[in-house]
Every structure is written in structure tokens, then in C-alpha cells.
Amino acid sequence: MASFVPSAVSGHYPGWRGRFPSSHKRRSEPECSVKELIRMNPLHLFFLGFVPPFLGAIGSIVTALLLHNDEISNYNWQCGRARLPSLSRIINLPMERIFWQITFLFHIPLRAVEIAVGFFRYGRLRSVNCNWPRLYSLCRHFYLWLGSLELIFLIALSVVGEREFISYHVIFFYAFGAFAIGFFLTNVICHSQSLYYLNPYGRISYHFKIVVTILYVISVPVLFGAFVLYWRKCITIMYDVFAVAEYIDVFLTIAYHCCAFFDIRYKVIFSWCKFKRGGLFEMFFVEEKREKLRIQKKRTKLADIFLHSSSDDYYALRLLYNLPVGFGIALLIYHLAWYRINFADSILINPFWKDFVKWLMIVSSALSYTLNPLVRASLGCALFASLGSTGQGLLSVFVVENLNKGPIENIIQNFNISTMITVCHLQLQARITKSRMELQAGPIEALFEKNFGKVTTIGNKVVHTLKSLLQPFDDDIEEDSEEDSHLAAIIDTAQKIADRQLLTEGEDPSVGTMDRAAKPAWKRLKSQLGRAIVRRFERRCKYIFASSVESCHKRLQQSQSLCYDAIPWPLDSFACSRINALSLCQAKKVGEMSVKFCELGKSTDSGKEEHEMLFTPELDGQMYGLQNVSKQIERQLQLNLHFQAVEQPEIERGYSTSQLHNELEHDVKILQVFLGSFSLVLDFVVVLLTYLLFKNCVQTTLCYLNDIEFQNFFTTPYFWRIDSKRNEMGKVFLGKLRKPEKKHNKVISPYGLPHSEERKKMVSSSVRLSVLVFVVIIVIVVDHFFFKMLQIVVIHGKTIRSQQGGASLNIVVNGSGAVAELLRKVLQFEYAENITKHLDNLHCLSQPSAPNWTFNTWYLMVPLPVMFLLQVFLNFIVQRFVLFFVLGLMFPRRAKARIIHLYNKMLFGRVNSDKLSAAKKNENEGQMSKDGTD
Structure with a gap:
């Protein structure tokens, strides 16, 4: 079959032919034959992959601007007129879209070849002076995944246009940009730490990649910010900025991939080869370098594949069976832990993205497990180590989650039922008490209920009538009021005017001409109230005279002012000076008249006896009587206040049961919210513990591979096989180990009892497990006894009450007149009634929720003994199983090297110890012989 194979052959500068032999010679092995058919120039492939997308981008933009300018330019968009078209709008046109898709999709296979070649060559060409080997290996794998995702989203945004699914198109566009940045960065890091950095063209390509990456990273926030400002703030010019940034990003992407020209020139050849294999069996089950060893050791094929071969042997077969195994493990891990970090699992996000993220995580994990032996070893280590003390935290969280789902939720449910029973019982007792009071009150309650409103209405009318009669005298029967202050101010003003008149006439105001020898009338009264009333009457009398003086004074002052304004100078002084308020108003004379007629008891006129008869000493008692009547009326007016102060709390007590019910429901909801938040915290803890478990397993695997002394103190069967062969x-050889050797090297048998470190782990694990067991037992016991208590309450708490009673009352009021009519309206009443009531709480007694013992057994009681067995009692066996079987079978060569190192160390110590003992023995014998000779 034919295949497209990259080769790592370099050539001469400027030509490469003949410098090194081909890496794919024609071979004639029975299992595989490779023959080179065609060798292609790398530059031809580069231009074949570079020219079409470049011409596609330029051609699409130019065609759109020349032929469809009206459709893409100066169009009204959501936030105004956009002058420049976006690239998405250009490739949305039918003609430009076809041109774009043909050219861009054409170069995708060549880009895939570029990524594959770069991935494998970065693995082979890592520099010996690499400063960050782990980071380099990580970036190499990210180079593969991010480059593949960049191609996938480039295809997606090219196929899914703006007019079909605009939201998906935008998401694909930004995903393409994000993965492109990641691809650029990982490529730069791998380039700097590999032989690609060497000349020719290595450093030029490296610096060009850095410049393009920096420009691309700068343009991305500009692109995103312009897009957000246009759509959120409607800044029209931002759409033009977005379009220009989009053009720049496209050409920066093309420019970055142009660096492949420098990376492959004079460094890589591509050849089309023909592979001839013996068949599928030879491809999967035949490993040339292991066949001779397998036959020599007389091993079966399956034993050699699964027990003795390393992770890089039988590569095709391992890919074949590791892919489904890795897929199953990834699916299991996702449903156990990783589903908790699926950020797209939300009602606010389209369900498509939930499934997309889910399968992206599963497929990525499965491929990582299939391709990377370190990931396989770490996953296998994690699966088995989670059963031991390393995974105790994870399994403890699993138990706590089940405790929350089972007994704790059942306790909350029963607590809710108990609150309902309690509130319902209180309501029943309130109804029973109310019914009992109704039976005891009988007709009195009905009479009061019927006539209370009438009595209140009539009483209010009487009170308001009395109040209207006494209201005018309220101010007169007070000791001090605002009227007194007002009257005193007016009288003082008039007195000051009179004093000024006396001063102008040359008299002394302090010398009075009135007879003041007589005792004032108000001083004859004993009470303060009587004196205040008499003085108030005097002030009211004086107010009449004082107000006339004040009014006269104001009017004359105004007239004099108008006179001065109307008559010119100097005539105004002669004419207006005669309008003198002090002389014309006669304040002194009016004051004397007020004293004469108003200050009772001080004047000696003929009406003195009449005045004294008006203000007799009996006035004190009369005023007090009038004041007491007013206070009694005010107390009667407090009937409504009394009704509100006594009756309203009874209404509040009537509503207290519903308030209690609402408060209990509120408390239950708060507890449920707290448990929901606790579940989210447990989700975070599970993710964190899973990460720590994998991190610990990766560190264990790396220590196993890189540190040959890591837990290398077990005398395995292979250790004794080496010793027996050396003996043969x-x-x-070592033979039986001596006690000092065992103590010094701390060696133990893999089948022996736990050593000190393992015992410490057992103790710490047992303490943590004891706390968990105590909590689980307490919660289960509380759940059980709470259920039993509620069950007893439901069985024995049934209440059935039947109440019967009768009452009659007939009140007849005879007579005529207003009082009889009033009493007839209030008291006349006829009542006869028989009361029968049945009350029960059967509807309140809901059956409590019984503990789910099946759930508690399988998810709480069974895991705890298993955890004790594996994480405490047999924890050392789990750790040794991971060390010998998981890591040992995954890396058999490393396992043998570790045992050989331990054996050599022990043997070297034995030989040195024997030599030292022999030297000491010879020295002692020589000393003894010397002493004997002497």
C-alpha cells in the first residue's frame, strides 16, 4: 500500500541530495518491505499549501469590493452605518464563499501533514541543552492538540456561515483565534528548545514567529474590544476597527504559517513510499526486535506482549486495544469526577455545548491514554491507588455525599414533618380552647358580639357631644397657655410706648399716680388655677386698650413716613413733625384707663364691689370641678384606645401559629440551601482531590522512572533469580542475606509484613477513618431514632374531641323615655342555641419517612469496612501492587533495571564487607603471631 511518509534527512547547503542516505531504504525483511516511489521537493508542498489560502483571502476581498461593493459597504447595521465589511460578511456572499471554501479547505490536508511532521520531529529533535524538558514535552503535545483544534474551527467557521447560524459562527471565530494563539506559543517554545533553532534559517524563523505572535496577541483584544463596544455601546466606528483587525489577524495567521518555509527548507524531505507487509497479523503481533528474544526465552506471544514487552513495543496493537480501554476509563472518570467541572452544564447555556465539552474531555483523555505511556501508567496508578490511603480523601467525600443524600436528607424531611405536626397540634389546641370558651360563654358572647358595636357607637356619640360642650372652655381652665404669652407681649409693647411718652415729657416712668394700696383680686385666691384664670381675664381686658395704642402708633408712623415722602424739603420738617405718634396716641392716658378698669382690686372706683363679687374665693372649687369633668370626659374618650390595647394582641396571638409555621418552614429552607451549598463545596473538593490524586500518581510514576532508589528495597523473585544464576x-552471589545487610539497606520481602513507613500510613489512615465512621454512625443513629420518635408520636398522638352544649337567654326592657329606649337598644336580647363540635388531628399526622436501609447498607455500611480493609489493614498490599504490577508491567525494563541496581548494591556491599572482615582477620592474626614470637 502507498503512504505519505515524512523523513528526517538533511541535505547539503544549498542542495541536500547525496549528503545522507535515505531513511527509508529498500528492505527485504519477511514482515515488512518499504520501497520509495516518489520523492517530492518540500518547497513545492509549501507553496501548494500556502498559495491557495493566500489567493483565496485576497481574491475573496477583491471580488467583494469590485463586484458586490453595494452589498457589503456602507450598509445600515444594528448600531448605525458600517463603512467596512467584516470578513464574515464577505465570505457570506455566494461567489466569495465558494472561492474561500475551495482554497482554504484545499490546504487543510497539507496543514495536517505539517502538524504531524512537526509533532514527531519535535520529539526526535529536542536539543540536548533543553532547559525545560517537561515543559517542552507538554508544549509538544499541546502543539498537536491546539493545531488540530485550530484546523477544526477553521473548517467550522468556513462551512458554518454568518447567514446560517450567526451565534455559532461567532463562537467558532473566537475559538479559532484562541487555539491559534495557543498553537503559536507552543510552536515558539518547541522551536527555541529544538534543533529547529539552528541554522540555516532557524533563528530567522524563530524571531519572525515571535514578532508575528506578539502582533497577533495585541490584535486579539483590539478585535474583541471593538466588537463589544460596537454591540454594547453602539460606537459606529468600532465596527470599522473590528473589520480592519479581522483583516490583520487573517494575514498574520497566514504569515505565521509561512515560517514553515524556513523550517523545512534543506531540513526535510517528503517521499511517497510503498509498504509491503505480510498481513494484519504481522502488523499487529510481530515485533522484529522481540521475536528472537521471545523464541530464545520460549515465551508465548500473549505473555511477551502483556508481561515482558515495553510500552513502545507492539505499537499498533497497543493503539488498537488501548483506545477502547482509554475511552472506557475516560468515560468512567468523567462520570465520577470530571462532570463537576463541565462549565457548560447550565440552564443558561445551550445543551449542545454541554455535550461538546463533555465529549471533548472524554475524547482528549482517551487519546492521551492511548498515545502516552506516562498517562496510561498514571491512570492505572490512580485507579488502584484510589483504593488505598492515597484515595482515602476521595472515598471519604463519596461516603459524605451518600450520607448527605441518604440519612441527612431523611432527617430534614422528618424534621419538616415534625414541624407540620407541631404546628397542626397547636392549631388544634387553639380550636379546642376557643370552642370551650364558646360553650362556657354561651349567650353572653353572642350578646356582647351583637350589642358591643351599638354600645360603642352610642357611647362615642355621648362622648363627642360632651366634648363639643366642654371644648371651648379647655383653654380657660389651664394654668398656662399660649394665649397668656401673646397677651403679655402686646401689653408690654403698649407699656413701653407709654414710658417713652413720659420720658419725652420729662416725667419719671417708675412713679405711678394710681392707687395701688389695695390687694389685687387674683391674690385673694389660693389655687394656682384660680389665680391664672383671674390674671388671664385681666390681660384680656388690658389687651383691648394696649391693642388700640399699638394700632394707633403703627398708623401714625406710616402716615408720618408718607408725609416725609410727599412734601419736599425743608417744608417736610415743619409740616410732618406735628404728626407725632407719642403725643397723639395718648399711650399714658390709655394705660391709666386700663389700670383703672382692668386691674381688679387695685382701683377705688364705685364698681369695685361688683368686681369682687365676680371673683369670690369659691372660684377655686368651681374651676377644679370643671377641670375634673374635662379629665373624666378624656378618660371616656380612651375607650377606643383601650379596645386596641387589649383586643389587638389577642388577634396577634390568634395568628401566632401561622407565624410559627412560616418561621419553621423558613428554617427548613435555610437548612436545605445550606446543604445545597455544602454539595457544591463537596463537588469542588472531589475535583481538587481527584487532581491531587492524579498529581501524586504522576509524581510517583516520574520518580519510578527517574529515581532508581525510589522505594527500591524489595527482594522480588527476579532478585533471587539473578542470585541463583550467578550461583550456577x-x-x-549473595545467598542468604545477613541481618546487618537487611538493617542497613532496609530491604524486605514484597510478601512480608509492613515496614515502619507503611505502619505510619496505616495509623494515620485508621485515625481519619475512625472520625468518618463515628460521624456516619451518629448520623444514622439520629436518623433512626428520630424516625422512631415520630412514629410513636403519629401512633399515640391522635386527638379526637367532641363537644356539646346549649344555652338560652331572654332579656326584655320595658318602659318609655330616652333612657328606656337606650337600654332597650343595648340590652334587649333573645338567644337560644345548641352547639355540637367534633375536632381531631388525623389530617396532621403524616407518616414519617423511614430510613432507606438498602441505601445505607450498600453506600455507607459496605464502603466503610472495605475502606478499612484496603486503606488501613491492607494498604501496604495496595501500594506494593501498584509498584510491582501496575508500574512494573507498564515499564518492565525499568523494573528489571531497578532490581539489578538493588542487587548490585547489595552484592557490592557484601564484597566490601567480606574484604574488610578478611583484612581485619589477617591483621589480628599477624598481631597474634607477632606477640607469640615476642
Whole structure:
């Protein structure tokens, strides 16, 4: 069959022919024959892959601008007129779309060959001076995956146009850009640490890739930012910026892939070869370099494949059976842990992306397992190590999750049922109490219920009538009021005007002319209330005179001011000065009149006796009586306040059961939300522990491969086989190991008891498992006894009450008149009723949820003993199984090298010890012979 095979042959500069022989010579082995048919110039392939997409991009843009300019330019878009067309809009046109797809899809196979050749050649051409071998290996594999995904999304955005699925087209476009950046970066890293960096053209290609990558990385945020600003903020010019950035990105991508010209020139040849094999059996089951050894060792084919061959032997067969195995393991791991990090599993995202991310993770893991022996070893190590102490955290989280799904949810459900029973029982007791009170109250309650409104209405009318009668006198029977302050201010103003008049006339205001020897009338009263009332009457009297003075003074001042404004100077002084408010208003005379007629008890006029008769000492008692009547009326007015203060809390107590029910429901919901959040935390912990488990297994595998002393102290059967063969060949051998040798090298049998480190792990695992067992037992016991308690409550908590009673009342009010009519409306009543009520709580007694013992047994009780057996008691066996069988079968050569190293170390120590003992013995014998001679 014919195949397209890359070769790693370099040639002379400037020509390559004849420098090295072909890497694919014609061979005549019985299992495989290869013959080179055609050898192609790499530059021809480069131009065949470069020219079509370049011409396709240029041709599509030019054709659109020349032939369909009206359809793509100056068109109204969502946020205004866009002057430049985007590339997506150009390839959306029928003619340009065909041209684009033909040219771009044509170069895809050649790009795939480029990625495959780069992947394998980066593996073979890693520089001996590589600074980051692990990073280099990781970037090499990312180079393959990211380059493949870049091609996939390039095909997707070319086939799925803007007019079919615009959202998918946008997603494909940005996914293509993201994977292109990753491909560029990994290619640059691998280029810098491989022989590609060497001349000719190696450094030119490297620096050109760096420049293009930097420009591409700078253009991507510009592209994305312009797109967001246009669609979110409607900045019209941003669409033109987006279109220009899109053009630049396309040509930067093409320019980056042009570096392949420098990478393959004078360094790579491509040849079309013919492979002739003996058949499928030879292709899968025949390994040339192992056949002689297999026949010599007399091994069967299956034993050689699965027990003795290394991971790079029988490559085609391993790909064949590792792919389904890896797919199954990846599917299992996804459903156990990785589904928790599927970010597309959301109601806000299209379900297509959930499945896409799911199968992308599964397929990627399966291919990694198939192609990479390190991944296979790490996955196998993780699967078996998870059963031991390494996976104790992961299995503990699994048990806690089942504990949450089983007993804890059942406890919450039963707690909800118990709250319903409690609230329902309280409501039943409230109804029973209410019914009992109704029976005891009988007609009184009905009478009160019927006539209370009438009594309240009539009482309110009486109160309002009395209030309207006494309201005008409220201010007069107070000791101090705002009216007193107002009257005093007006009277003081008039007195000041009178004092000013006296001063202008040359008299002393402090000397009065009135007779003030008599005792004032208000001082004859004893109470403060009486004195305040008398003084208020005096002030009201004086207010009449004082207000006239104040009004006269204001009017004359205004007239004088108008006079000065109307008459010119100097006549105004002569004419207007006579309008004098102090002299014309006669404030002094009016003040004397107010004292004469208003200050009772101070004047000596003929009406003094009449004034004294008005304000007798009995006025104190009369005013107090009037004030008490007012207060009694106010207390009667507090009937409504009393009704609200007593009756409303009873209504609140009536609603307290429903409030209690709502609060309990709220608490249950809070607990459910907390458990939901706890489940999310457990999801994160599972992902974290799974990652740590894989990380530990990868580190263990790398230590196994790179550190020959790593846990290399077991005397396996191969160890003793080496010793027996050396014994048969007559060479130095170990035989039975001595105690000092065992103690010094810490060697033990793989079938022996656990050593000190393994015992420490057993103790720590047992402590952690004890805590988990204690928590599980406590939760299960609480679930069980809570269910039993509720079951007893449901069985024995049934309440059935039957209440019967009767009452009659007949009140007749006879008579005529207003009082009789009032009492008849209030009290006349006829009542007769028989009451029968049946109350029960059967509807409240819901059956509690019983513990699911099947679930508890299989998911809680069974895993705990298994965890104790594997993670505590037999943990050392699990670790040794991973070390000897998983890693040993995956890397048999390394396993043999480790045993050989241990044997050589032991043998070297034995030989040195024997030599040292012999030297000491000879020295002692020589010393003894010397002493005997002496």
C-alpha cells in the first residue's frame, strides 16, 4: 500500500541530495518491505499549501469590493452605518464563499501533514541543552492538540456561515483565534528548545514567529474590544476597527504559517513510499526486535506482549486495544469526577455545548491514554491507588455525599414533618380552647358580639357631644397657655410706648399716680388655677386698650413716613413733625384707663364691689370641678384606645401559629440551601482531590522512572533469580542475606509484613477513618431514632374531641323615655342555641419517612469496612501492587533495571564487607603471631 511518509534527512547547503542516505531504504525483511516511489521537493508542498489560502483571502476581498461593493459597504447595521465589511460578511456572499471554501479547505490536508511532521520531529529533535524538558514535552503535545483544534474551527467557521447560524459562527471565530494563539506559543517554545533553532534559517524563523505572535496577541483584544463596544455601546466606528483587525489577524495567521518555509527548507524531505507487509497479523503481533528474544526465552506471544514487552513495543496493537480501554476509563472518570467541572452544564447555556465539552474531555483523555505511556501508567496508578490511603480523601467525600443524600436528607424531611405536626397540634389546641370558651360563654358572647358595636357607637356619640360642650372652655381652665404669652407681649409693647411718652415729657416712668394700696383680686385666691384664670381675664381686658395704642402708633408712623415722602424739603420738617405718634396716641392716658378698669382690686372706683363679687374665693372649687369633668370626659374618650390595647394582641396571638409555621418552614429552607451549598463545596473538593490524586500518581510514576532508589528495597523473585544464576555460573552471589545487610539497606520481602513507613500510613489512615465512621454512625443513629420518635408520636398522638352544649337567654326592657329606649337598644336580647363540635388531628399526622436501609447498607455500611480493609489493614498490599504490577508491567525494563541496581548494591556491599572482615582477620592474626614470637 502507498503512504505519505515524512523523513528526517538533511541535505547539503544549498542542495541536500547525496549528503545522507535515505531513511527509508529498500528492505527485504519477511514482515515488512518499504520501497520509495516518489520523492517530492518540500518547497513545492509549501507553496501548494500556502498559495491557495493566500489567493483565496485576497481574491475573496477583491471580488467583494469590485463586484458586490453595494452589498457589503456602507450598509445600515444594528448600531448605525458600517463603512467596512467584516470578513464574515464577505465570505457570506455566494461567489466569495465558494472561492474561500475551495482554497482554504484545499490546504487543510497539507496543514495536517505539517502538524504531524512537526509533532514527531519535535520529539526526535529536542536539543540536548533543553532547559525545560517537561515543559517542552507538554508544549509538544499541546502543539498537536491546539493545531488540530485550530484546523477544526477553521473548517467550522468556513462551512458554518454568518447567514446560517450567526451565534455559532461567532463562537467558532473566537475559538479559532484562541487555539491559534495557543498553537503559536507552543510552536515558539518547541522551536527555541529544538534543533529547529539552528541554522540555516532557524533563528530567522524563530524571531519572525515571535514578532508575528506578539502582533497577533495585541490584535486579539483590539478585535474583541471593538466588537463589544460596537454591540454594547453602539460606537459606529468600532465596527470599522473590528473589520480592519479581522483583516490583520487573517494575514498574520497566514504569515505565521509561512515560517514553515524556513523550517523545512534543506531540513526535510517528503517521499511517497510503498509498504509491503505480510498481513494484519504481522502488523499487529510481530515485533522484529522481540521475536528472537521471545523464541530464545520460549515465551508465548500473549505473555511477551502483556508481561515482558515495553510500552513502545507492539505499537499498533497497543493503539488498537488501548483506545477502547482509554475511552472506557475516560468515560468512567468523567462520570465520577470530571462532570463537576463541565462549565457548560447550565440552564443558561445551550445543551449542545454541554455535550461538546463533555465529549471533548472524554475524547482528549482517551487519546492521551492511548498515545502516552506516562498517562496510561498514571491512570492505572490512580485507579488502584484510589483504593488505598492515597484515595482515602476521595472515598471519604463519596461516603459524605451518600450520607448527605441518604440519612441527612431523611432527617430534614422528618424534621419538616415534625414541624407540620407541631404546628397542626397547636392549631388544634387553639380550636379546642376557643370552642370551650364558646360553650362556657354561651349567650353572653353572642350578646356582647351583637350589642358591643351599638354600645360603642352610642357611647362615642355621648362622648363627642360632651366634648363639643366642654371644648371651648379647655383653654380657660389651664394654668398656662399660649394665649397668656401673646397677651403679655402686646401689653408690654403698649407699656413701653407709654414710658417713652413720659420720658419725652420729662416725667419719671417708675412713679405711678394710681392707687395701688389695695390687694389685687387674683391674690385673694389660693389655687394656682384660680389665680391664672383671674390674671388671664385681666390681660384680656388690658389687651383691648394696649391693642388700640399699638394700632394707633403703627398708623401714625406710616402716615408720618408718607408725609416725609410727599412734601419736599425743608417744608417736610415743619409740616410732618406735628404728626407725632407719642403725643397723639395718648399711650399714658390709655394705660391709666386700663389700670383703672382692668386691674381688679387695685382701683377705688364705685364698681369695685361688683368686681369682687365676680371673683369670690369659691372660684377655686368651681374651676377644679370643671377641670375634673374635662379629665373624666378624656378618660371616656380612651375607650377606643383601650379596645386596641387589649383586643389587638389577642388577634396577634390568634395568628401566632401561622407565624410559627412560616418561621419553621423558613428554617427548613435555610437548612436545605445550606446543604445545597455544602454539595457544591463537596463537588469542588472531589475535583481538587481527584487532581491531587492524579498529581501524586504522576509524581510517583516520574520518580519510578527517574529515581532508581525510589522505594527500591524489595527482594522480588527476579532478585533471587539473578542470585541463583550467578550461583550456577560460579560467580560471587549473595545467598542468604545477613541481618546487618537487611538493617542497613532496609530491604524486605514484597510478601512480608509492613515496614515502619507503611505502619505510619496505616495509623494515620485508621485515625481519619475512625472520625468518618463515628460521624456516619451518629448520623444514622439520629436518623433512626428520630424516625422512631415520630412514629410513636403519629401512633399515640391522635386527638379526637367532641363537644356539646346549649344555652338560652331572654332579656326584655320595658318602659318609655330616652333612657328606656337606650337600654332597650343595648340590652334587649333573645338567644337560644345548641352547639355540637367534633375536632381531631388525623389530617396532621403524616407518616414519617423511614430510613432507606438498602441505601445505607450498600453506600455507607459496605464502603466503610472495605475502606478499612484496603486503606488501613491492607494498604501496604495496595501500594506494593501498584509498584510491582501496575508500574512494573507498564515499564518492565525499568523494573528489571531497578532490581539489578538493588542487587548490585547489595552484592557490592557484601564484597566490601567480606574484604574488610578478611583484612581485619589477617591483621589480628599477624598481631597474634607477632606477640607469640615476642
